[in-house]
Amino acid sequence: GSSPRKEGGSNGNFVADVAAGGKAIYMVSDGTGWTAEHLVHAALGQFDYCLVDRVCPVNTHLFSGIDDVETLMEIIKQGAKEGVMLVYTLADPSIAETARHACELWGVTSSDILSPLTEAIASHLGVSPSGLPRWAPGRKNSLNEEYFRRIEAIEFTIKQDDGALPQNLTKADIILAGVSRTGKTPLSIYLSQKGYKVANVPIVMNLELPRSLFEVDPEKVFALTINPVVLQTIRKARAKSLGFGDENWSSYSEMDYVKAELEFARNIFQQNPIWPVIEVSGKAIEETAAIVLRLYHDRKNRCSMPRISKRY
Amino acid sequence: GSSPRKEGGSNGNFVADVAAGGKAIYMVSDGTGWTAEHLVHAALGQFDYCLVDRVCPVNTHLFSGIDDVETLMEIIKQGAKEGVMLVYTLADPSIAETARHACELWGVTSSDILSPLTEAIASHLGVSPSGLPRWAPGRKNSLNEEYFRRIEAIEFTIKQDDGALPQNLTKADIILAGVSRTGKTPLSIYLSQKGYKVANVPIVMNLELPRSLFEVDPEKVFALTINPVVLQTIRKARAKSLGFGDENWSSYSEMDYVKAELEFARNIFQQNPIWPVIEVSGKAIEETAAIVLRLYHDRKNRCSMPRISKRY
Ligand SMILES: Nc1ncnc2c1ncn2[C@@H]1O[C@H](COP(=O)(O)O)[C@@H](O)[C@H]1O
Ligand SMILES: Nc1ncnc2c1ncn2[C@@H]1O[C@H](COP(=O)(O)O)[C@@H](O)[C@H]1O
Ligand SMILES: [Mg+2]
Ligand SMILES: [Mg+2]
Numbered sequence: 001g002s003s004p005r006k007e008g009g010s011n012g013n014f015v016a017d018v019a020a021g022g023k024a025i026y027m028v029s030d031g032t033g034w035t036a037e038h039l040v041h042a043a044l045g046q047f048d049y050c051l052v053d054r055v056c057p058v059n060t061h062l063f064s065g066i067d068d069v070e071t072l073m074e075i076i077k078q079g080a081k082e083g084v085m086l087v088y089t090l091a092d093p094s095i096a097e098t099a100r101h102a103c104e105l106w107g108v109t110s111s112d113i114l115s116p117l118t119e120a121i122a123s124h125l126g127v128s129p130s131g132l133p134r135w136a137p138g139r140k141n142s143l144n145e146e147y148f149r150r151i152e153a154i155e156f157t158i159k160q161d162d163g164a165l166p167q168n169l170t171k172a173d174i175i176l177a178g179v180s181r182t183g184k185t186p187l188s189i190y191l192s193q194k195g196y197k198v199a200n201v202p203i204v205m206n207l208e209l210p211r212s213l214f215e216v217d218p219e220k221v222f223a224l225t226i227n228p229v230v231l232q233t234i235r236k237a238r239a240k241s242l243g244f245g246d247e248n249w250s251s252y253s254e255m256d257y258v259k260a261e262l263e264f265a266r267n268i269f270q271q272n273p274i275w276p277v278i279e280v281s282g283k284a285i286e287e288t289a290a291i292v293l294r295l296y297h298d299r300k301n302r303c304s305m306p307r308i309s310k311r312y
Numbered sequence: 313g314s315s316p317r318k319e320g321g322s323n324g325n326f327v328a329d330v331a332a333g334g335k336a337i338y339m340v341s342d343g344t345g346w347t348a349e350h351l352v353h354a355a356l357g358q359f360d361y362c363l364v365d366r367v368c369p370v371n372t373h374l375f376s377g378i379d380d381v382e383t384l385m386e387i388i389k390q391g392a393k394e395g396v397m398l399v400y401t402l403a404d405p406s407i408a409e410t411a412r413h414a415c416e417l418w419g420v421t422s423s424d425i426l427s428p429l430t431e432a433i434a435s436h437l438g439v440s441p442s443g444l445p446r447w448a449p450g451r452k453n454s455l456n457e458e459y460f461r462r463i464e465a466i467e468f469t470i471k472q473d474d475g476a477l478p479q480n481l482t483k484a485d486i487i488l489a490g491v492s493r494t495g496k497t498p499l500s501i502y503l504s505q506k507g508y509k510v511a512n513v514p515i516v517m518n519l520e521l522p523r524s525l526f527e528v529d530p531e532k533v534f535a536l537t538i539n540p541v542v543l544q545t546i547r548k549a550r551a552k553s554l555g556f557g558d559e560n561w562s563s564y565s566e567m568d569y570v571k572a573e574l575e576f577a578r579n580i581f582q583q584n585p586i587w588p589v590i591e592v593s594g595k596a597i598e599e600t601a602a603i604v605l606r607l608y609h610d611r612k613n614r615c616s617m618p619r620i621s622k623r624y
Contacts, residue, residue, distance in 0.1 A: 032602035085436040124397040129358035290344035292615035
């Protein structure tokens with residue numbers, strides 16, 4: 001959703017929030033709960049129009065690691081009292097069935113988001129699901145090749161942030177180029193968590209770019225551009241959050257300078273027509289990431305229909 | 313899933329993979345496709361037992377930004393030819409219905425993972441879903457307070473990596489302490505993307521920790537520990553990937569040293585009993601993150617039942 005939302009370090013007291021009104025959604029998982037959170041978040045995007053301005057405020061509450069029926073029943077009972085809706089991912093079919101049944105009994109709207117998909121996949125593969133939750137004993141640990149590759153990608157990406165170590169550009173899978181505050185850093189980090197080694201190179205007015213940028217495979221370079229008004233807004237917020245007065249940072253967020261710097265970048269992009277130019281204005285990080293990765297995989301695989309493929 | 317998986321920079325040619333066998337799952341979204349990918353990934357965890365060793369290999373193919381019926385039909389037709397299963401998130405109810413119908417007609421197993429939840433939420437809130445996909449025109453952009461807070465958290469966390477700038481520990485929401493290769497960096501980054509400012513402080517044998525670590529609120533410090541055998545495995549992989557021979561790095565991954573360093577860390581943890589000690593062996597980053605955040609929110613809110621709450 002694009003509504004203002006509070007979580008993280010500076011969040012308030014949510015018990016008080018509930019008292020202050022708003023419908024609640026309980027999310028229960030025998031694992032981390034991130035899957036339920038992700039899907040609920042996407043679904044709430046369908047209600048943005050009334051979430052904004054708090055016309056229909058919603059509070060979500062995530063209960064993770066719930067793998068015993070007793071705790072589950074306690075949560076559902078509490079939920080029934082509070083009039084919440086329950087969204088759950090419970091790998092053990094009998095526990096999932098117990099949840100469904102209890103919700104029916106106590107009049108709690110519920111949505112099992114795991115079982116329907118697991119069952120469809122089971123019938124597609126012609127094998128049965130294990131019914132074992134993520135933290136079931138005897139589960140293999142995660143020290144596989146992919147685990148190491150991802151961590152390496154993250155560490156590489158951090159070290160390459162903000163134009164550092166240009167001699168390493170050749171080792172990157174993806175290189176992002178753009179002026180300050182086009183979101184290069186968060187985008188790099190997002191992509192690195194998916195296993196890509198990312199380097200980002202800032203474009204600064206009248207500053208020469210590292211020569212290595214023009215020596216690498218141009219198919220792995222992605223240019224970021226942004227609307228000047230949006231960029232000015234972001235830069236002003238940035239200067240403020242860094243505690244700089246308008247005097248020191250005037251040129252950085254001044255419209256003439258912003259436009260000239262974007263023009264400077266555009267010239268570079270035109271000289272490198274293989275670099276796709278991606279417009280980031282108004283896009284969330286994960287949205288720009290989707291666009292970059294679609295192009296990246298399309299270039300690599302040259303399928304008839306652009307796709308991102310993975311093998312399990 | 314904990315099976316070996318290929319994606320990212322060094323992936324091969326997936327068209328060849330499909331030919332090489334394995335059932336396929338097509339994921340189609342009018343948005344980024346990350347929600348479908350996340351849920352499919354979790355559901356495939358139920359088939360880990362047969363994915364490992366490639367007894368029932370699965371190939372997934374993600375099609376993002378599919379918001380017109382023509383392209384959708386093309387994908388479903390292609391999927392029918394290849395005998396795939398279709399998982400989709402399509403916000404427009406008439407397009408979702410078209411997908412369901414076409415799959416039925418062409419004998420493609422399908423799973424609509426968005427509509428059931430959206431409908432349940434609609435009935436819970438007593439309002440209708442917008443039916444507008446993520447990239448529908450007229451959608452508000454994402455430059456809200458949360459957007460800026462997240463980006464600030466990511467940038468803060470990168471700057472604080474590996475014990476840098478100990479004078480900033482007081483500004484962190486969460487501080488992670490542990491010996492090398494307990495996953496502090498990827499865990500910090502994961503948490504920062506959820507909006508938390510994270511600092512991580514490495515514990516190195518016989519090295520004094522920054523004094524500021526003992527001056528901050530101890531309730532925000534989390535200690536990481538790990539099984540010595542697991543740690544040795546990770547450190548050996550690390551030394552190898554850095555291209556160091558056994559000679560240079562012997563003590564780093566030598567069992568006596570590994571055990572002594574963990575003992576050194578344990579002593580520090582015992583002197584700071586408020587720090588929870590989290591065992592990371594065999595846990596994926598998102599799993600440790602779930603444990604850290606549950607404790608973090610529990611300490612902040614002191615609910616009867618540990619939960620992570622959020623307001624939309
Ligand atoms: N690797 C896995 N093995 C088995 N079950 C999993 C795995 N990953 C996720 N799940 C299940 O998928 C659901 C969502 O997981 P989570 O996102 O951790 O809440 C839970 O019911 C988990 O038990
Ligand atoms: N902010 C949003 N507004 C409207 N729909 C959204 C939003 N975020 C996600 N969705 C929908 O949720 C589904 C999953 O999104 P995605 O993860 O981008 O594929 C898609 O059908 C999107 O159209
Ligand atoms: Mg940056
Ligand atoms: Mg580190």
